[in-house]
Amino acid sequence: MSVTIRQIAVKAGVSRGTVDRVLNDRPGVKPHVREKVMAIAEELNYVPNAAAKALAFSKKPLHVGIIMPPREIEFFQEIRDGIEEAADELKGFGIQLEYCYVSNQNPEEGAAVIRKLVKDGVNGIMFSVMDDDLIRLSINQAVDSGVPVITFNSDVEQSKRICFVGQNLPQSGRIAAGLMARVLRSPSKVLVVAGHLSIYAHRARVKGFGDHLSGSGIDIVQVIEGYDRFEDTYEKLKEALTRYPEIEGIYMATGHIGACMDVVKGMNRPNRYRIIANDLMPEVEQGMREGLIDFTIVQNPAQQGYRSLRMLYELILNGKMPEQQYYYTETSIVIPESL
Incomplete structure (x- = not known):
């Protein structure tokens, strides 16, 4: 009873x-x-009534803070679509979403937003920006104060976050390396382009790629950080390809694919570069149709947003703690012929 x-x-x-x-x-x-009441509740194994909690949240909605990169990064629209789908399913129970867009280059801003959300009384936080000691500290403080945090798309390792929902990122890098090894002969030189190496998702893919190629005869000449900006990616990639004419392959671990396509089209070389990308945004699809991109590795971003919000809601409403530290969404490979 x-x-x-x-x-x-x-x-x-x-x-x-x-x-x-x-x-x-x-x-x-x-x-x-x-303290006395809490001790007795624990002694008696008190479990809150889920229906009563749902009724309470319908009167005063559950408040979830969602911290993610700037809106202009197109990829995250699919994640927002997944979040909104979950929120629509839960709207009858009462839920309020507060989106907070922060810079990928300013950990102080991200940490400050976490602290503000906690101060404002949010019931839970979803986080997907950078991996930094300031961010880690703010997440730990939030969880210690009773505000659960779930990371999605990119993780903050060695923090007290409840769990991570997203792609198996090191595996994604290894898949890219395996594909590159199938289209290039040894010895070969390749270039890697990332957005921000301060972001776990970007860093983990690059590491997985490099680890898998180690000893294969395919060497990474340089890793470029383009900061998800067209101008930075374009200038750095053009300079690297000019400096190292022996480069035969490019792995777009993350970054501005449109800039990569423009640089590649402008290079005067007899043989095309072998390019592996991530995700299936319009620029990637166009590059594949034009014969510039060999493969792209996709990760189901909508599911990342959907599943993160549903899990956070279940935790807050029913006290249902996720059973795993990592919830990986499906990773698949797309080739031009499948478009």
């Missing part, structure tokens, strides 16, 4: 209203009384 608030109140010698305030973490209760 489930334990009731009345039973806890009787054993603690306080009113049911006091127990309700303690269990719902509301003010107005003396510290020693709060």
